[in-house]
Amino acid sequence: MTFSIVARSDDGRLHGVAVASKFLAVGAAVPAAEAEVGALATQAYANLAYRPQGLALLRTGVSAAGVVAALTAADDGRPQRQLGVVGADGNGATFTGPACHDWAGGQAGAGWAAQGNILVGPQVVDAMRDAWLTGAGGPAFPARLVAALSAGDRAGGDRRGRQSAALLVVARGGGYGGSSDVLVDLRVDDHPDPVGELTRLLDMHALLFGKPDPDTLLDLTGELATEVAARLAAVGHPVRTDNPLRADALDAAMASWAGVENLEERLVPGRIDPVVLTHLRDRT
Structure with missing residues (x-):
């Protein structure tokens, strides 16, 4: 029901999730992240317990692949689950249960994981992967995540249509006034062009809350x-x-x-x- 990218910045300071779906308020269900610990996306009949449990495992130093293995092994509903995880270091990991609605799948690499279900096809994940990798050294981390999500959206995204999108990015002391770790938390809950609207909101966020060069x-x-x-x-x-x-x-x-x-x-x-x-x- 969703496509997402989970990643960390090249310097390891930032972690985040960008997600879109034909689902009301996808940002309330899918993403989770903790500064200098990691990030994850739980989707496809999402098990929301994966969020605190996954972050707790990452906090103890379990690898992204280990988190995926531990969460899915303990879940009888795993055939219908999809999960992407990135830790503080190492490769990202992704899981797609065999009962997820077609097309469903994911890819992962050093510091990123992209996945989706009920997609028009594998080209959606391919587009997110390519946009993420070619964005290295380019735009700021939040914009790079949204650019990858936008690439997936342009490739067809969710085959049922569009409804919501969200972006969550964390960094130690990166929040408003330096008093929290939530650098960006933007949600488009119900919109005909949610990824486009998310892009607009991120531009506004950069204007209002970005730090001067x-x-x-x-x-x-x-x-x-x-x-x-x-x-x-x-x-x-x-x-x-x-x-x-x-x-x-x-x-x-x-x-x-x-x-x-x-x-x-x-x-x-x-x-x-x-x-x-x-x-x-x-x-x-």
């Missing part, structure tokens, strides 16, 4: 500081000082505006992220 930051001095102060005043966040170029006052006005725009994760005192500057210019 230190190499692109601009100093808030001179003409740029004057421009930014004028634009902040135009959107109702004036610099509270007689000297609009005073750094602390400009930072305070910027923080006031950015908090309203949900861009606070991109703030750097005394400097400005070009992404933030573009957004401010667009607003004025």
Whole structure:
């Protein structure tokens, strides 16, 4: 009923799952991940107990293949189950029970596993695999996962149609404000183009919660500081000082505006992220 890719980043810091299905709110059932431990997808008459049990096994150092073997051996319903697992290191592993609805199958390699059932054919998994492997060294990890999912969707995806999609990515301290490990948790529960909508949401997530690139930051001095102060005043966040170029006052006005725009994760005192500057210019 579902196709998914489970993977870890090349440096091993991030783990995640991207999934789509003709199934309501697939993100509530399929993915599970824990920072620096691993990730898994349980699907095809999903056994939701696989999620905590699988992560517990990964936490103790069991390999992805060992997790698949342990979970399915203890499950009388395994002929109808499908499972993909990636650990902190080593190869990914995938399992497809013989009673899963056709077409069903999966592939796995170093740090990834792709699988699906009720698909138009094996080309869906092939497309996810190829997109994942060719994406090495390219887009950021969450975008790479969604690109692989999109490739599977373009190859035909679930043969019953489209309904939902989800993306879950974890990294130690990667969540909002550094206070959680959930870097991305996006769900499209019921939509005619769920993978396309998931892509749009990820772009928005990157804008609002992405971290600034230190190499692109601009100093808030001179003409740029004057421009930014004028634009902040135009959107109702004036610099509270007689000297609009005073750094602390400009930072305070910027923080006031950015908090309203949900861009606070991109703030750097005394400097400005070009992404933030573009957004401010667009607003004025």
